[in-house]
Amino acid sequence: MRYLTRLVDPWITEILASAPAVMITGARAAGKTTTALRHAASVVRLDNEREAAPFRADPDAALRDRPEPVLLDEWQECPEVLGALKRAVDTERRPGRFILTGSVHADVDPALWPGTGRLIRVPMHPLTVREQLSRRGRPFLDRLLAAEAPEDPGDTPDLRGYAEMALRGGFPEPAVQLPDRIRNQWLSDYVDQLTHGSPGRGRPLDRSRLRAFFSVYALNSAGVAADTTLYQAAGIDRRTAHAYTKLLNDLGAIAELPAWSSNRLKRLSRGPKRYIADTGLWGAAVGADAALVMSDGDLLGRLIETFVANQLRAEVAVDPNRPRLHHLRDREGRHEVDLIADLGMRGLVAIEVKAHSAPSPRHARNLAWLHDQMGDRFLTGVLLHTGPAAFKLTDRIRAIPISAIWS
Structure with missing residues (x-):
């Protein structure tokens, strides 16, 4: 290879x-x-x-x-x-x-x-699509700030194509070398062996309970589920859930984005947004293939957002602007923004992800709300979608195909 x-x-x-x-x-x-x-x-x-x-x-x-x-x-x-x-x-x-x-x-x-x-x-993250396609170039957020994000990213998958791409994951061997059936078995085995050879934090690990917790975590990927929701659904106590979360984070299997805050906004949620760190593992943990995902809007939305977040997390690690990724949600759930790239004193970039091929300004209403609240600190807003076209939605807010990340 x-x-x-x-x-x-x-x-x-x-x-x-x-x-x-x-x-x-x-x-x-x-x-x-x-x-x-x-x-x-x-x-x-x-x-x-x-x-x-x-x-x-x-x-x-x-x-x-x-x-x-x-x-x-x-x-x-x-x-x-x-x-x-x-x-x-x-x-x-x-x-x-x-x-x-x-x-x-x-x-x-x-x-x-x-x-x-x-x-x-x-x-170092699992392979991004950019890496799998051997495409070089500046990170997406860096190009976006320089107004260089492509208007026509070219070869753009349809919605099912994105789902299939996401479910391949980014671990080099299964993503690049293995046929579908063997790849699925590889990913399933990886989930089953997540803690093989890892420390049990002073006590033996109950691998079946950890596997159940990881599955619950995957079902809540791209969400802000409360700790109690996770540990009660997995049938474990708070202390065990905390230990499992730390271990899975140490193993690079999950990622948590902190809540964003600003003195201009009040009553914001402080809980983290949770992601499975590879969408191939997400599919194995949930037991979902493309057909199932395409028949369930909740699973589809979680898969696509998790996929996009992982592409951007890998790029942020090498972005010269050193953005820090967060999420935003108010306590009542009336306003939420999937991803906030905080550039410190320079301002912020707000990103929404939609599994939709023809988004409208209605889909960007939370981005428009944040623009109104933050004024000049709001550098640009992007609605990343599964359609083929890039276009302006409102002032400082554009709709851009997800494939522009790696084009």
Whole structure:
């Protein structure tokens, strides 16, 4: 299989040219090691006990005199390596020394973690459509702010085409290499084995209950369901739900966007918006194929919004404007905006996602409301839809096909 250039590749190259170490984080099988190997001069696979043993015995000596950059793959399997990396960087702080990859986030106080100030984290998401199509270019939000979003994105799927595209997911092996039936089995197995080899937070994991919680979470993807809704539907208590949420987030299986706030707006909801981090996993967890999704408006809306959110989350990680993604919803539910890209003092971009091929100004009423409330802070609003055409809806608000993200 040929290598598909990832969005993070230029960013990793730039970091290693200036900083001593980079850590690539993300879900299992998202392609972290494959990408890291493209930037490394030598590799240590710490999930291999024979290679890890010297690092457990004397990490400083084991790390010394290796061709750099050194890739320390699955570092969490031998956390002693972090102390050795700290000491090596403190002794000789030159660029391009180390690359770390791992599937689980460090469960420690960041203020006490030895990597603080010594390495730069790069989040890596499953393959976006842009990456699968090997299309280069600036991130969608960056082009949007520069008024360069394409008016005619060209090859645009219809609604079912978007659903099928989303259900393929972005894990490289199933998305690119496997036929449909095998891909579906791969994704189902991934969901069943989400916690294989992962820590149980001090007590054994009940995998059947975790699987049930993940399924409930998937059914509420692209929503702001209360914690009680999730844990009661899964048949678990609040403490267990909190532990499962943290674990699934650490594994890169879910993502939560914080609520956006402003001193210009009152009575906004503070709860996060929840997403499954890959729509292929969403389909496996829900047990949905394209036919089922096309017969259920609620499932269809959740799938399309989750798909779009994941495309944009991957791009935000390398966007030079460094936007932060949020959602907006008032406590009464009268006004909500799917995604807010907050650019700090520069303003905000508001995004709505609609599984509709011919949206009207009615579909953008929440964007228009936010424009009225925020004035000049509102840079632009976009209604991303499943039709083929881009057009103006109202002042500062445009309807743009979803496929413009990767065109």
